Amino acid sequence: MDKLPTPPQWPMRFLRRIIKRQYLEEIEGDMEERFQEDVERYGLQKARRLYSWDSIKLFHPVLLKKVGGDHRLNQLGMFQYHLAFVLRRLRRRKVYSLTSIIGLSVGLACFYGVFTWWQYLQDYDGFHHEVEEIHAIRASGKNGVDAFTGLAAPLLSAELLQTTFPSVEAATYTAFFFNEKKIKVAYEQQTFYEEGSIMVSDSGFFKVFDFPIVSGDASTPLHAPHQVVLSEPIAVKLFGSADPI
Structure with missing residues (x-):
């Protein structure tokens, strides 16, 4: 097996004296690797000249050992050195x-x-002030031979909880009505179709949840039959800039 050509020894001996130890191993390995590439590309003599020239170019304040006095760290120089090192590794x-x-x-x-x-x-739902105190009821049972569990309970559960357990401060129920097609929303001459669902609840809804009331009395929504609470986008579609109340 042919012996690999060797670079001149004096540049590396000199660099070992002046270059900081934490950089020396990487520099020595990179210069050796580059020397072998230059030998294949340019020949031995030119590769040795380039090797010596590369060692001279390493005279940089970031790499040199401190001789004495106050030497401030060259952040830009260190960044340039590490960037060049990374790019060289990526190319190889x-x-x-x-x-x-x-x-x-x-x-x-x-x-x-x-x-x-x-x-x-x-x-x-983390915006509710007492979110840690809000709980949902799950119902479980059997439908014939199939067992089921879900967020469902009889409508009277909310009232029953408040009368049975004094620790329950407020309770409410919700029911959603979905439509595969768009829901028709009409008021006087205004009619449009909206995607989504309609939720039915009672007056305890706004005692349990802290949804902000933009317009209207926050203490009386859903207290009587046929009352509705509209989201702001729906109210704007129906009433425009007029006050819906």
């Missing part, structure tokens, strides 16, 4: 670098997605 190991970057990107994207989902679960 393209496949490995690309694989690492893609893996890191996918990992960060997955972490961000999971974190966003977790944050959404933590903040869901």
Whole structure:
């Protein structure tokens, strides 16, 4: 097996005296690797001249050992050195670098997605002042031979809870009516169709939940039959800039 050509020894002996130890190993390895590439490209003599010239170019305040006195750290020079080092590594190991970057990107994207989902679960309905005291009733039973569990309970459960358990300060029920088609909303001459659902509840809804009332008396909504509470976008569609109350 042929012996690899060797670079001149004096540049590296000199660099070992003046370059900081934490940089020396990387510099020595990079210069050796570059020397072998230059030998194949330019020949031994020119490769040795380039090797000596590269060692001279390493006279940089960031890399040199302190001789004495007050030497301030050159942040820009250190950044330039590390940037050049990283770019050189990326060029030499393209496949490995690309694989690492893609893996890191996918990992960060997955972490961000999971974190966003977790944050959404933590903040869901978190604007209610007493969110820790709000609980939902789950009903479980059997429908023939099939067992079921869900957020469902008889309509009288809210009233029964308040009369049976003094610790229950307020209770309410909600029922949603869905329509596969758009829901027709009409008032006088205004008619339009809206996607979504209609929720039915009682006067205890605004005692349990802190949804802000933009217009109207916050103490009386849903106290009588045929009363409705409109979201602000629906109210604007029906009444425009006029006061719906």
